[in-house]
Amino acid sequence: MVVIGREEPTGETARLGHYRARDGSRGAVIDLDVDRPHVGLIVGKRGSGKTYTLGVLVEGLLSAEGVAPVVVDPMGAFTPLDTADVSATVVDPSVRADALDPRQWCTVLGLDPEQGAGALVWRAASECPTLDGMRSWMADSDAAASSVRAAANHLSLAASWDIFDPAGIEAGTLCNGGLTVLDMSELASRPAGAVLAAVATALYDARVAEQTTRLPWLLVDEAHAFTDGVAQRPLRRLVTRGRQPGVSCVLATQRPSAVPATTVSQTDLLVAHRLTSTADIDALQAAQPTYLDGDFAARLPEATGDALVVDDGTESVHHVTVRERQTPHGGETPRASDLVADSNHEARSGALQSGDATGTK
Numbered sequence: 001m002v003v004i005g006r007e008e009p010t011g012e013t014a015r016l017g018h019y020r021a022r023d024g025s026r027g028a029v030i031d032l033d034v035d036r037p038h039v040g041l042i043v044g045k046r047g048s049g050k051t052y053t054l055g056v057l058v059e060g061l062l063s064a065e066g067v068a069p070v071v072v073d074p075m076g077a078f079t080p081l082d083t084a085d086v087s088a089t090v091v092d093p094s095v096r097a098d099a100l101d102p103r104q105w106c107t108v109l110g111l112d113p114e115q116g117a118g119a120l121v122w123r124a125a126s127e128c129p130t131l132d133g134m135r136s137w138m139a140d141s142d143a144a145a146s147s148v149r150a151a152a153n154h155l156s157l158a159a160s161w162d163i164f165d166p167a168g169i170e171a172g173t174l175c176n177g178g179l180t181v182l183d184m185s186e187l188a189s190r191p192a193g194a195v196l197a198a199v200a201t202a203l204y205d206a207r208v209a210e211q212t213t214r215l216p217w218l219l220v221d222e223a224h225a226f227t228d229g230v231a232q233r234p235l236r237r238l239v240t241r242g243r244q245p246g247v248s249c250v251l252a253t254q255r256p257s258a259v260p261a262t263t264v265s266q267t268d269l270l271v272a273h274r275l276t277s278t279a280d281i282d283a284l285q286a287a288q289p290t291y292l293d294g295d296f297a298a299r300l301p302e303a304t305g306d307a308l309v310v311d312d313g314t315e316s317v318h319h320v321t322v323r324e325r326q327t328p329h330g331g332e333t334p335r336a337s338d339l340v341a342d343s344n345h346e347a348r349s350g351a352l353q354s355g356d357a358t359g360t361k
């Protein structure tokens, strides 16, 4: 059995799939190391199998000991796990207001911390641990009325996101052993970024302060949506420094060219599904390890679920077919023909119930 991501023979693993020969036939099974922290990047064009592969990794983490998987799910693709026979909790995420520092408050509200409203929001976030507290502080402020009004409007906007709660999710809950799916499907990009920033920071801090013995795995689907907002800095810290305290980070994206070059170069496990955009291929090729010789694009797979896996730890490259999932996959793109089939089915059921189809009316 081959274990990608390590050379040691023992430790926790996740079943990834099997080797794919040139003629497409199956070879030996392949596992991924989940015993040590990793930075992973799963890339591929739309429908190539990224979310599915993330789900395969999640299943492996669910059966591994000593890990705490957390999925950031912007499309609701992992919500079916709520009713699957696994230890998973799907939550509408909420975070504490003081999980964001003053700078992050200004970033998420699009304010300049050195100017009127931004400077006020910075001070409110420094003084108050809750959003209600920040709003009261603002109402009592004797700063220029126009700045107070603008800052108060921004805080009202933040309140409308409905994600800030003094009882918001904490690292202790995230690291209780089961899988946590943060269902972001109802959130716009700014509040989703705020949640990810808070969660990435909480997991990192919890490990640095030795508050959890489990090793967190933060898995982010559609990661390109988070690379230039408030989550940018916490994510960068995780990919550059997270492995040291024991936090893994796996990003899945259809747009590797939108992922910062530092993230690509920090990746020690690259899972590349089918890619056709030159910009995306170039972005990976630029950070391509020297041992991946030849034309990178030519080595990328064609079929859904197939992948080229580059393991920086052991400096090896593997042609893999990702295995089928055991839990439901919620990332299926709806097809018009399915909808027509569904409505025909509904019409037939309705007719049967009213007796039309049987002529018994």
Ligand SMILES: Nc1ncnc2c1ncn2[C@@H]1O[C@H](COP(=O)(O)OP(=O)(O)OP(=O)(O)O)[C@@H](O)[C@H]1O
Pocket: 044, 045, 046, 047, 048, 049, 050, 051, 052, 053, 254, 304, 305, 306, 321, 322, 323, 324, 325, 329, 331, 332, 333
């Ligand atoms: N390893 C696999 N084995 C079997 N089927 C797969 C595999 N990978 C993907 N599929 C099929 O391909 C479909 C598309 O996969 P997936 O949803 O993961 O694509 P994606 O790359 O995440 O797309 P998007 O960018 O649109 O989110 C899945 O719904 C599933 O039916």
